[in-house]
Amino acid sequence: MGTRGRERPGRHRRETIMKNAGTGPSAGRPPHRPAVRGPVLEPGAEGYDAGRSGFQTAVRHRPDLVVGATGAGDVQAAVEFAAARSWAVTVQATGHGAAVPAAGGLLIDTRRMAEVRVDPAGRTAWLAAGTRWAAVVREAARYGLAPLSGAAPGVGAVGYTLGGGIGLLARRYGYAADHVTGIDAVTADGRLRHLGPDGEPELFWALRGGGGGLAVVTGMRIRLMPVERIFGGGLYFAADEPAHAAELFRGYLDWTGGLPDRLTSSAALIPMPDVSGVPEPIRGRRVLHVRVAYDGGAVEGERLAAPLRALAPVLIDGLGEMSYADSGSIYTDPTEPHGYQGTNVMLSGLDEAGLSAALAATGPDAPVPCIVESRHLGGALSVAPEVPNAVAHRDARHNLRVISPLGPDGAAAARPVHRRFVAALGHLALGATPNFHYGAQEPAQLLATHDPATRTRLAAVKTAYDPAGVLRSRD
Ligand SMILES: Cc1cc2nc3c(=O)[nH]c(=O)nc-3n(C[C@H](O)[C@H](O)[C@H](O)COP(=O)(O)OP(=O)(O)OC[C@H]3O[C@@H](n4cnc5c(N)ncnc54)[C@H](O)[C@@H]3O)c2cc1C
Known part of the structure; x- marks a missing residue:
């Protein structure tokens, strides 16, 4: 639902806004800032940088105004203000999914609306x-x-x-x-x-x-x-040798074949950094990290996990019963803001050729470090809800994605690698899921997040509710 290329306030308008910042609406003239309870921040103002920044640091929004919305009234005032000036409106919560950098216009920062x-x-x-x-x-x-x-x-x-x-x-x-x-x-x-x-x-x-x-x-x-308690956690296996990594990955995929729907899992090949803080057995190594969440009891969970544990010697075994409140520990995803880029493929299945080519493109010889993750889909994900929604590709069996943490010029190096990854899986691809498109990418790396019928219907909703294209999306 993209709305790029909208009219943006130019230099003159920005100077006018800054000159009048804080003066509020004047009789007979349009207000120069939205009348909101939260902060309204121009470039250079204290809090502007914090307001436009988020978890993803490779995509930098540069809006003309950041509105720190405190509630629905602030959002309304901000949207009205922007629409009256034909400014684009971008929304950001945490910035984990930022992909299209806002250049100009108004950014609504929703972080104060946490309840x-x-x-x-x-x-x-x-x-x-x-x-x-x-x-x-x-x-x-x-x-x-x-x-x-x-x-x-x-x-x-x-x-x-x-x-x-x-x-x-x-x-x-x-x-x-x-x-x-x-x-x-x-x-x-x-x-x-x-x-x-x-x-x-x-x-x-x-x-x-x-x-x-x-x-x-x-x-x-x-x-x-x-759900109060689950059987879950992660297992780490050594996967330094590419051939061994592929064999392990195949072993994981085979294991998923016979699982009940109560068990959801994923596996990721991760080049672990050689830094203190990473546990010694996996520091500086390429590992396969298998993540499990099962809400059918610990005894049955142990039984289901046994063939997984038997795949190879386990470097770290973190599988066990836990409270769902601790479920954030299963993936051990990074928590500090950083730059990253990645794409994903929703797959009807996974054959030997596709898997080998995708892993080869992203292996240790790739010019950027690549994390390759497979999420096991199916089960309830394949069943449309009672009240239908716009989620697409429900027949996908696996999602395979690649993510690269980015250094200063990382995006340019990552693009051809990610393109090869997508191409390797093209014959099995149904499309992609919106959530696993990370960072600004070129079209060749992006598969459609919705089937043609859903896209047409979404476009009709966009036209009906936002005919002038005020609201931006990340895609
Ligand atoms: C470390 C990590 C782990 C993740 N794990 C998972 C996972 O397990 N499963 C999964 O499905 N996804 C996962 N994601 C993907 C994540 O769900 C998406 O990136 C999601 O878009 C992030 O939403 P956000 O609000 O945190 O980020 P933001 O970047 O703030 O927002 C993301 C998008 O949603 C839009 N948006 C946000 N709030 C609103 C709003 N109030 N109204 C309208 N539009 C809005 C923004 O404009 C933007 O386009 C993960 C991402 C990361 C980085």
Whole structure:
């Protein structure tokens, strides 16, 4: 749902804004800044850099104004202000998914809108736009409940869910977007709308899996699952030799063939840095990290994990029973902001040729370090929810993705590698999932996040609700 190339305030306008900053609306003249409770920050102002920055440091937004929204009223005022001037509006929560850098226009920073309200009897939670999964997991756990959160507790729950959301228990319960029961969103005309199956159902359909750029979500209600304890964690295997890495990866994929839907897993080939803080057995080595979450009990979990443990000597065994509140430890994803780029492929299956070529393109000889991860899909992810949504490629069996942490000129080096990775899997590709497109990329690295019929329907929603293309998306 992209809206690039919009008219942006030029130098003269920016100077005017800065000159008038803080003066508020004047009688008979349009206001020079939106009337909001949160901060409004121009380039150079204290707090501007913090407001435009997020987890992904390789994509730098350079908006003309950052609005630190404190609630739906601020979002409305910001959108109205921008729309009246034909400025583009970009939204950022945590910046984990930033991909298209905003150059000019207005950036709505939702981080101040962080609030979770759990309804234990109804097994739901209301999340404000800037809430991170960590807060939702913590609040839900007080009632023995769990959200359909993913690998990293620092990710924004709303941005994740707009893109579908493949969580730790995804095969058991489906996409996070399948369990949204209501959404509040501000559309490009500045109206706050209450969306649900009976309230503007087409926009409600689109926002659940269609990605950003359609409306600014101010909050959403999600279902919580009765999950208190799981069997989960990670196993690390040595995978220094490319041939051994491929064999292990195949072993993991074979293991997934016979699993119940209650078990969701992934495996990642990771070149571990040789730095203190990384545990000694895996420091500086290429490893296969298999991640598991199972909500069928520890005894059965141990039985299911036995063939996995038998694949090769285990360097670190972190599998065991745990509280869902500790599930953020399963992936050990990085928590500090950094630059990265990556792409993904939703696969109908995985054959020997595709796997070998994808691993060869991203192996130790690649000019940039590559993490290659496979997520096991299927199960409830294949089943459309009762109230249909815009999540596509439900028949995918695996998602394979590549991610490279970026140094100063890393993007240029990563692009051809990631392009080869996608090309190797092309014959098995159904498309991609929006959430695993990381950082600014060229079109050749991006597969379609939605099938043609869904794309057409999403485009119609965009035209109906944002005909002038005020709201930007990351794709
Ligand atoms: C370390 C890491 C681990 C991850 N693990 C998983 C995982 O397990 N499963 C999974 O599915 N994904 C995962 N992701 C991907 C993640 O879900 C997406 O990148 C998601 O878009 C991040 O949302 P955010 O709000 O945190 O990021 P942001 O960059 O702030 O937002 C991402 C996108 O959503 C839009 N957006 C955010 N808030 C709103 C809003 N209120 N209204 C309208 N649009 C909005 C933004 O404009 C932007 O386009 C992971 C990403 C990282 C970096």
